[in-house]
Amino acid sequence: MTEHHVINPLSTGVDYPTLAARFRPIFQRIAEGAVAREHSRTLPHEPIQWLKEAGFGAVRVPVEYGGGGASLPQLFELLIELAEADSNVPQALRGHFAFAEDRLNAPPGAGRDVWFKRFVDGDIVGCAWTEIGSVAIGDVVTQVSPDGDHWKLNGEKFYSTGSIFADWIDVYAQRSDTGGDVIAATRARQPGVEHSDDWDGFGQRTTGSGTSRFTDAVVDADNVIDFATRFKYQTAFYQLVLLATLAGIGRAALRDVAHQVRSRKRIYSHGNAAHVSQDAQIQQVVGEVAALVYAAEASALKATLPAQRAYVARFGGDDAVEREANVAAEIESATAQVVVSSLIQRATSELFNALGASDVRQGKALDRHWRNARTVSSHNPLIYKARIVGDWVVNGAEPPFVWQIGNGPGVVG
Template structure:
């Protein structure tokens, strides 16, 4: 990484920069999806604009911007291309993990590189385990000396999948046991470290260019001062999970708004009116059909509702961070759960109705309008929305607070 520090953004300039980047992303997101052209240049532009350093604490030279600003940046960038919008998701989540559990020396080292444009990607989930929180990857102590691992305390072995952003990353934040059966920690590993293999094998129907495939670790040397605790995160109230889920909700909201915008443009310029609308309602254009207009009204209402819930959830996260307690952390998680459940439904519904209101021509492969539904459907599978509703229901019925983990 270059040691040149990127200009620091603030709460006013960050969304403006994100909007300009989103407009540029929107010029080519369809072709990148069609050709599965990985957005290396676009991710570099994201980092070069200073958008990756939004949450670096003030003491380490960052702007320490609130969740409201970060969520808005995610929503805007995801409007332009939700693949690029999702790439830095884990970057911000693990920078938050670093803030909570890293030593001052660890924070100084990593935050300084992030200010210079470094990107962090996750290596968390694994295929073939019992559930998403079942981890086999392990750091084992080095028992010999005089080898290539001399001077390092641990060897990292394991294989991860769904490693979003790994193809673009400078650092991989690896969720791993500290010794066999030990507590979960995060190993901060440079992507170019010997023994690290980043594999381009992501083949989902949507979010095709997020670089979310396999990363394999084979006897990767890791020094002790590149390891931070993870399991302890949930011993006390935090907004760790709420913040992570908030950014997912922002991605879904951006997808929904872009789909609605493109539907409007298509109906105004390409769709033909239905014969009955001409005969009965006397319309000349598809965009004048009262049934089409009503459908757009319903979608606009849904997207505005999602945007409002997103903004409210972000505000609750900021309030909890300002005065953290078990109650404020629970309120933040519940607000984010509501936003996440709503934005997931709205994103899938609106991206499907895009084709309904636009007509048969919109289904032609050349339009690639189906990418919005494919992106929404793929991204919303991260966490079951039904469990968000379940926790909201338990709170409403008997005041049971949501569990403490990274998925609510």
Template sequence: MTTTPPTGSDRVARALERYRDVLGAISDAAAAQEARRELPYAHVRELAARGFGALRLPEELGGAGLSPSEFSRVLVGLGTADSNYVQLFRSHFIYVEALLTAPASAQRDRWIGEVAKGALLGGAATERGATNSDRFSTSVTTAPDGRRLLNGTKFYSTGSLYADWVATIAEDESSGEVVHVVVRSGAEGVDLLDDWDGFGQRLTASGTSRFTDVEIESDWQLPETIALDSYATSWAQQFHLAALAGIARDAHRRVTGYVRERRRYFSQGRGELPKDDPVVQAVIGETSSAAYLAETLTEQIGAELDGLFDAIITRTVSPELEDHIELQVYRAQYLVVRAVLDATTRLFDVGGASALSGAQGWDRFWRNARTLASHNPIPYRLTALGDYELNGRSPFRAWFSGTDLSKRTAA
């Protein structure tokens, strides 16, 4: 008897079904948890325990074998439940992707094994007030007894409060090199704060990480061959696209359900019930279109990332392919951001003042979308696109201008 191998759609459906109950619980709690700023530790750990963090690993390595495009569809499902989760898992999957594209080594296999068992990686790379250079105030020093110690402060440490390990970047004082360092989130001297004060994406724990004489475990560092290159930049932006697509889908779902059940109508309304009013119908049409556009472009970028991932694995990647993907991401970001921000502003027009109820929590859709859009301001994306079209300047090379990537190594 022969068995037909599962298709990409089958794998996606299987993954979504595996987490259906957790995603439902996340969706039900989303508005209230954000209003109370209640960090969803239990739901994050439940997802991790069920292998969510390993979805990109091949099946033979303990994962689900999802391709980038398949995983992107799962991310949209997660973002539909609550966009905070897509962002808080972002650093974890950036590092997982870097491990998958790194050459085979015992160190790489050890980390992949940890991910397969449910371990989560958080990130803490950015420093407040930092300029566009390869210099960091966070440092690695060698104590008289030979121990290597990490000291410094990082901000925008998205997801680290939920993680088992925190990956950061520091300057090695002995060599002057910029190094990648991984420490246990619960290690002595690690202080992770939930002091992110932005008005959106409040549950991502994107706050301060302080490292005070944290001992660096030499056995638990990333492979020296790990690369955070053009693939990582495109992959990182895919999480924002997926989160925005999830916001649009959830906003459309909730506002449509609200209108269907609503009986009170506007005095100027043109229908006996709101659902029959052409003005209200137009708003629903706009949210529907925004969700469609965002999800379609996210899937399209996912397919592009499939090709880039395969080229990296087969060592056939070229600067032309890197630029092509980066440009496609920029174009998608402009269209998705504009559509989702417009739709999440307009959705309030279906219900007048009652649509502003805190119990509905619809303000979070715009706040979260605006926050995601601010990570990489659209004017810079448009400028990069124009510069490329007019002058042929590589967007990826421009991204890292002034930074010596060759100096970035593992600790």
């Protein structure tokens, strides 16, 4: 065991302006092609490759291992900036950062070192957890089976966000021998793995959230991970990525409405100024949109703080402190979800009150902001999160840390 295993350095944060400066030129390049990709429904293979080459996938890896050393609040602040450029990209990387977070929470050792090196070398991990069709809630059809020194993976997943861009896929599966739930981390580019870009949602159209099929795909024995060891604040983490994405959508919408108002030459005879940018009512609309976006971003960033506490507490040796942080991470991310979803959907609709009929033309693609916000907001039903928060506030009932979706009892197909 080497010395850095004993010390076990944690990613508690670096100088944010310096960290962000590494990636902002790439974010700008990504933003420049966002509307064109939206119109042609072109998957962002090239933008994700730029991020891989720049080490973006390793921003949470401790600096002692060659990573960025970013804290969780810093990661999500970066994701907000990336989402402002193109909201599809941070969501496509959601599974990667969740798997990386799980490895950050793993016990120090050679196995964890291998993954840290992969992240630093640029490897990206996709996600394949959800099964659709005739799958009862709680069931897992996808299985891994022992096969000599390796395992074989068989099954089909939908909503496999980011997997089409990935080097590895984080697959939720069941062991055929024991029935235990596991994560099977399998190579994305190998025989027996098929990706389909069949996601047809009206928003977030280029996240690669389609079908992944596995037919006797090989999984190394070291990469079959007991799901019970998964990091405890995972549900909060997944939601925080979506909150960052929503905040970034809001920033992009505010950027675009301000640009359209500044550049607009046509006015209404019953308006208030000789130029739209000087019209007090138009300024009020833009100011209200700015306030909605400000509140959403502030809420999203505040919700990241207990997740960072949970990460640090994981290695602190105090179970009570760790549990409190995990509960807070879940409750605060859920609380923020309820308000941020509403704020950004409102902002991305209200912006049109500052514009005109020409601004709803498809060429400007301003509608993508609302469509993307509505789609992101539909992932984890916020009505249930509101109830969970209320139950905690009133009764002190701890939130569920893992939840599933599937057919209810007696439902077929």
